[in-house]
Amino acid sequence: MPRKKRIVDLAAREQKLSYKLIAPAIIVLILVAFYPLFQVFYTSFTDRRFAAGVDEEVSFIGFENYRSLLGVTIMELHTVDDPDTGEATIDPQTGKVVYERAIRVLPRSPVRYRELMQFSFLGKRYVVGARDPVFLTAVWNTLLFTFFSVFLETLLGLGVALVVNSKFRARGAMRATMLIPWAVITVVSARIWEWMFASSRAGFFNMILNRLGLSDGQTSFLTTASLQLPTLIAVDVWKTTPFMALLILAGLQTIPNELYEAGQVDGAGRIRQFFSITLPLLKPAIAVALIFRTLDALRVFDVFQVIMGNRMFSMASYNYYQLIGNRNMGLASAIGVVIFIFIAVFAVIYIRMMGVDKE
Amino acid sequence: MRPARRVERVFGTTLFWVVVIVIFVYMLFPFYWAVNSSFKTEAQLQMTPATFLPRDSEGNFAPSLINYRSVFRDGQFVRGIFNSTLVATATTALALVVGSFAAFALGKLRFRGKKPSLYMILAMTMFPQVTVLSGLYAVITTLGLTARPSMILSYMIFTLPFTTWVLTAFFKELPVEIMQSAWVDGATPFQTFYMILLPLTAPALVTTGLLAFIAAWNEFLFALTFTTIDPGARTIPVAISLFGGLVARHEPFGEIMAAAVVVTVPVVLLVLIFQRKIVAGLTAGAVKG
Amino acid sequence: MKKLLLVGLALVFALVAMAQITITVATGAVGIELELARLAAQMYMDENPGVTVRVLDTPDMVQDRLGLYLQFFEARSPEVDVYQIDVIWPGDLAEHFVDLYEYGAAEVVDMHFPAIVENNTVDGRLIGLPWFLDAGLLFYRTDLLEKYGLDVPQTWEELEEYARIIQQGERATNPDFWGFVWQGNAYEGLTCDALEWIASNDGGTIISPDGVITIANTSAAEIIEKAAGWVGTISPTGVLGMAEESSRAVWQAGNAAFMRNWGYAYSLGMADDSVIKGKFDVAPLPAGKSGAGAATLGGWQLAVSRYSRNPEVAADVALFLASYEMQKMRAVDASYNPTIMDLYFDEDVLEATPFFGRLYDVFINTVARPSTVTSPNYTEASTLFFQAVHSVLSGRTDAESALEELALDLEDLTGFEAVIDF
Incomplete structure (x- = not known):
């Protein structure tokens, strides 16, 4: 009886201690984050303008901001028929069937839909119209960017961490070197890369490609559609691989050496050791690194803003454009909430998959 | 059989070093290009084709210190280094202390409401910075804080969830037996925390602090907003954004590169020195404990 | 007794301190610009001992500066009294500034170029006092024109032809050489460049001052198509990513004939x-169908915040900073283009910067962007415009479709009526 009481007592004490321990963190976060976050949610349902005039009224407009961001429609495009024969016209140059222009088909009132993309399905041609094709394109760009950059960073980060964790000369120098990309101020690192990708031979890449005889030295990396996203991913991978590498390295360092010794006794090969000992023990470190990297990648701002400006948006740079450029605070807040939802979905998926919240 | 194994080993070592060298070049080259650019005058920067070292029009090695001189011309930049160091250090310390407390509870203790707390802490950091800026500005104004404390407090939004989550993950990995044996020895939970948990996770602690430090060091948007009316509190990224050229629209690219070099090298060196000391200190504590 | 004296003394000091008004002026961060602003502030303080003028530097990146200002307006902050604002902001930001006519600006406005005063007047209120101005110019290499026996181009056709001739000749020795560089990135700078092409070709100014969307017309489409033809021929493809500084980098390396x-x-x-010191000069931009070149109006104004605690004093500071003497000092010491017409005939100014005299005609004939008529939506309107032009320049669409779509977009945005004239 007293023993049970003691356990209950212990549990109660543990609970009390826990609350005391997390209290400071919760208080600090509520203090700085609660009001701003609440305001973002609230504003996303209004037509509020940023830095509005003194006597401007704000009205509640429900989900209108979300509808104007995400509204899409699909319409069929008809062929342009020859008035005499009644048959579809064929472009003499390309040899393809000519369809009517999307702008003629997409609805204009009560709200206008702009062309997002076209596709063919079962021999018919369709156009996808969106109320805000720029935003939807930004979402797509951000998702592609996140997928590739986080994937590459994890792979490279793991590689770098394994290399640095093994004992060799120049290991110290390597650790220092590894920090540099992460330590360079983000805006400045974007500028460094922008300069290296300059469209004349004043830029490094054009100079080197030209010297190797691979180009005329006038390639415009940053305006060529097919090169834009890969360039941005390259910049981000360089910048944030150290983040991944450092966290994974910390994970490697907390793996007790005895485990490997035991593994060696068992005669496990290096590769088997890696998959049976290292990787499972690294899982929590990798999971938490992945969560925070993905979270940052989905909110990517500086790289897009500095290198692409208005030529190509990420979700966050489009958010900035709507808030600062157009002062649509309601709409910008809705974008913020959409980003929040994306991040939350990713976070929950990771947490479930990697079992981070398990006891 | 033996020569084959030897070949294998030589091959392995060579491969290893090739990998090491590739990583070195990849990590270092863009920074090298910034260093190279920082020693060039505007005319040298615009020169085609670009050169691997600063050269004059005849091709002679001709580095210029003009960018470094202008970076240090007024006190702004040096003051920026001071402010950044102060703000980033305070942010890191606060985020680590508060974060490790929370992580101890979240990773090692049992209590009701653990999962919601974890998710809530993470949710605080899921919004893009621009969106929360105006709300945050209102909070700071209401609290009546000056520039430096405003920055430290607002940086909690992105550093505290990070330190809490990372440390929770690392604490959780530690075997429960270690703690139980300490409790049996009569140690209070708190003693177990700082005498056993902390030393054992020293590498994680240092790494987390490092990453948080650099994140705070690099922050621009909040810093710009909070320090505009208090130029004395401006941090490095703000100071760099205020570098003006000779006339409006003229952008002093070389100067920006010089500033980047000046602020990056000491950070890396300091971090290395500190890291070794801290890890050594913490590990020593563990041995003693 | 002694104590009483001390208390009295303290009181006097306190009163003096209270009477001391601080006026904060937010200006550019650039070297000379900031120095001159500080110098002028000091001169004002010498004349008005009761006032302290504090000069705050703000980022040179226009977007960063605007974001910062908006943050202050959102918080209705009285911290900054006088703002240096871009020529495209008076319309959008009018609600946050006082009417300077109520503070004695009426006496001085007639000295300034009428185009800027008109630009800065919103619903009859003078939002900004013109401070210095800017306009698009054609830079050309005097040595190369001479080498190939050419004159300064007067029309876009001539520019195209000369650029091609010089580029062909120079390529023999310099593989990096281009005929013409300009600002083709998708940003506000492209709005300026494209407005110059269109206005010089009788294509209007996107939206007319009385609120009609005129952009969808043949003349505009024609000249945009012409510019699209430059990309990859007389201008590098990289021009589609170039802003002011990146085009100047090509030009100043000696790698372009015109800019x-x-x-x-x-x-x-x-x-x-x-490299090009003494080998170049400036001229008005070439003409299109209209027979005259057009230069987009740029530059900065001083505006007084309506949240200021001392708007009278703040307005007085602004009037002082934009006065004849101060503008003259800025023109002589740092070649800032005055907004006061007489200064272009001032001997000291002409001695310091001789080309000002020749450019008077350019400055008096500048074209303003439609920022006041589209307020508070100018940024969005301009973005729609430069995105449309950029899509034509990069070959994604043809000018007519792009401009027609643009006209519809502008209709949605502004509520004005569009005239489609193809």
């Missing part, structure tokens, strides 16, 4: 280590 840019490139090109 469209603002006045600032003149003094930088004349720097001692510049």
Whole structure:
């Protein structure tokens, strides 16, 4: 009886201690984050303008901001028929069937839909119209960017961490070197890369490609559609691989050496050791690194803003454009909430998959 | 059989070093290009084709210190280094202390409401910075804080969830037996925390602090907003954004590169020195404990 | 007794301190610009001992500066009294500034170029006091024109032809050489460049001052198509990503025959280590169908915040900073283009910067962007415009479709009526 009481007592004490321990963190976060976050949610349902005039009224407009961001429609495009024969016209140059222009088909009132993309399905041609094709394109760009950059960073980060964790000369120098990309101020690192990708031979890449005889030295990396996203991913991978590498390295360092010794006794090969000992023990470190990297990648701002400006948006740079450029605070807040939802979905998926919240 | 194994080993070592060298070049080259650019005058920067070292029009090695001189011309930049160091250090310390407390509870203790707390802490950091800026500005104004404390407090939004989550993950990995044996020895939970948990996770602690430090060091948007009316509190990224050229629209690219070099090298060196000391200190504590 | 004296003394000090008014002026961060602003502030304080003028530097990146200002307005902050604002902001930001006519600006406005005063007047209220101005100019290489026996191009056709001739000739020795560089990135600068093409070709100014969307017309489409033809021929494809500084980098390395840019490139090109020092000059931009070139109006104004605690004093500071003497000082010491017409005939100014005299005609005939009529939606309107032009320049669409779509977009945005004239 007293023993049970003691356990209950212990549990109660543990609970009390826990609350005391997390209290400071919760208080600090509520203090700085609660009001701003609440305001973002609230504003996303209004037509509020940023830095509005003194006597401007704000009205509640429900989900209108979300509808104007995400509204899409699909319409069929008809062929342009020859008035005499009644048959579809064929472009003499390309040899393809000519369809009517999307702008003629997409609805204009009560709200206008702009062309997002076209596709063919079962021999018919369709156009996808969106109320805000720029935003939807930004979402797509951000998702592609996140997928590739986080994937590459994890792979490279793991590689770098394994290399640095093994004992060799120049290991110290390597650790220092590894920090540099992460330590360079983000805006400045974007500028460094922008300069290296300059469209004349004043830029490094054009100079080197030209010297190797691979180009005329006038390639415009940053305006060529097919090169834009890969360039941005390259910049981000360089910048944030150290983040991944450092966290994974910390994970490697907390793996007790005895485990490997035991593994060696068992005669496990290096590769088997890696998959049976290292990787499972690294899982929590990798999971938490992945969560925070993905979270940052989905909110990517500086790289897009500095290198692409208005030529190509990420979700966050489009958010900035709507808030600062157009002062649509309601709409910008809705974008913020959409980003929040994306991040939350990713976070929950990771947490479930990697079992981070398990006891 | 033996020569084959030897070949294998030589091959392995060579491969290893090739990998090491590739990583070195990849990590270092863009920074090298910034260093190279920082020693060039505007005319040298615009020169085609670009050169691997600063050269004059005849091709002679001709580095210029003009960018470094202008970076240090007024006190702004040096003051920026001071402010950044102060703000980033305070942010890191606060985020680590508060974060490790929370992580101890979240990773090692049992209590009701653990999962919601974890998710809530993470949710605080899921919004893009621009969106929360105006709300945050209102909070700071209401609290009546000056520039430096405003920055430290607002940086909690992105550093505290990070330190809490990372440390929770690392604490959780530690075997429960270690703690139980300490409790049996009569140690209070708190003693177990700082005498056993902390030393054992020293590498994680240092790494987390490092990453948080650099994140705070690099922050621009909040810093710009909070320090505009208090130029004395401006941090490095703000100071760099205020570098003006000779006339409006003229952008002093070389100067920006010089500033980047000046602020990056000491950070890396300091971090290395500190890291070794801290890890050594913490590990020593563990041995003693 | 002694104690009483001390208390009295303290009181006097306190009163003096209270009477001391602080006026904060937010200006540019650039070297000379900031120095001159501080110098002028000191001069004002010498004349008005009761006032302290504090000069705050703000980022040179226009977007960063605007974001910062908006943050202050959102918080209705009285911290900054006088703001240096871009020529495109008076319409959008009018609600946050006082009407300077109520503070004695009426006496001085007639000295300034009428185009800027009109631009800065919103619903009859004078939002900004013109401070210095800027306009698009054609930079050309005097040595190369001479070498190939050519004159300064008067029309876009001539420019195209000369650029091609010089480029062909120079390529023999310099593989990096281009005929013409300009600002083709998708940003506000492209709005300026494209407005110049269109206005000089009788294509209007996107939206007319009385609120009609005129952009969808043949003349505009024609000249945009012409510019699209430059990309990859007389201009590098990289021009589609170029802003002022990146085009100047090509030009000042001696790798271009012509450049469209603002006045600032003149003094930088004349720097001692510049390759092209003494080998170039400036001229009005070429003409299209209208027979005359057009230059987009740029520049900065001083505006007084309506959240200021001392708007009278703040307005007085602004009037002082934009006065004849101060503008003259800025023109002589740092070649800032005055907004006061008489200064273009002032001997001291002409001695310091001789090209000002020749450019008077350019400055008096500038074209303003439609920022006041589209307020508070100018940024969005301009973005729609430069995105449309950029899509034509990069070959994604043809000019007519792009402009028609643009006209519809502008209709949605502004509620004005569009005239489609193809």
